[in-house]
Amino acid sequence: MEYCSVQGVKALCEEFGFRFTKSLGQNFLVSPQTAARIADAGLADKETTVLEIGPGFGAMTAALAERAGRVVALELDRSLFPVLEKTLAEFDNVTVCEGDVLKTDLAALFAGDTNPHRCVTANLPYYITTKTILLLLSSHLFERITVMIQKEAADKIVAAPGSEQWCLFSLLCNYYAETKLVFTVPRSAFSPQPGVESAVVRLTPVKRLEEAEEAWFLKIADAVFAMRRKTIANCLKALLPAETLAQAAQTAGIDTARRGESLTVAEGMALAQAVQQITQTSHTKKSIC
Ligand code: SAM
Secondary structure (H helix, E strand, O other): OOOOOHHHHHHHHHHHOOOOOHHHOOOEEOOHHHHHHHHHHOOOOOOEEEEEEOOOOOHHHHHHHHHOOEEEEEEOOHHHHHHHHHHOOOOOOEEEEEOOOOOOOHHHHOOOOOOOEEEEEEEOOHHHHHHHHHHHHHHOOOOEEEEEEEHHHHHHHOOOOOOOOOOHHHHHHHHHEEEEEEEEEOHHHEEOOOOOOEEEEEEEEOOOOOHHHHHHHHHHHHHHHHOOOOEHHHHOOOOOOHHHHHHHHHHHOOOOOOEHHHOOHHHHHHHHHHHHHHHHHHHHHHHHO
8 A cells, every 4th residue: 555654644644734642542553564464364355345444545445445345434534535545545345433432333334234243453443452353342243353453562462361461351351252462563664653663463362151140240240350369269259148159159160268359250150050940940939939
């Protein structure tokens, strides 16, 4: 893409009087090789519609449009629209929409879409990394989510359970999806250069629990990380009667004297299933009485 270079970005800024807004995470790619690598990592083909969050000047959008059936590019900053009209003029499979990813009805963006596959590939605005990834995962709309994010956030996604980096975000990402760090990207690939290192991660959603069990998993996850250094028993005190917790922990084979932060995805799921089983049984018994 001819605009994906330091000179290209500078020329577009001058032509359109565009000024970068730091608070919107506007660090644009100036490395066509990196844009191509990220688009490749997204694994989209002509039967796939890709949601791109934040097209910027369209460096990633162009790389995606060459590979995918259709690209829906959602951009918050209106002042980028005239630029995108120019840089994406040659592509008839791109739809640019205005909106905040955190406030947009994402399903509605795909109304009437005929492609059988749907994924997200994007160089995310870093200030909303965690919220955006969790929103995309919990939407259950996408087969794959491939995003460039700050390296620190990527390390949390692929952290080992119980390690220093393992946190609520790690637990949730690895509950909703299989996770992989694909490659790292140097600051020199952007203009202006960000203050942090970047990495590309791929999350492949998997269906793990039924709705009621999932609701318990999410409540348990929140509770154990709200007071992560306390024991699991302590963390879950306000959520479950002591008897229910003791019974569920025994069924799930979990020592509740361990720290909340040590809970793995598999353990959280086993606990959620056991709690659901117990609460459902006691509810059924009460109804019969
Ligand atoms: N994709 C371009 C690239 O790689 O060169 C730009 C990526 S830049 C890191 C992030 C983009 O997200 C910017 O264009 C910014 O305006 C946009 N953005 C910021 N906040 C957003 C939000 N809440 N919803 C949608 N887009 C947003």
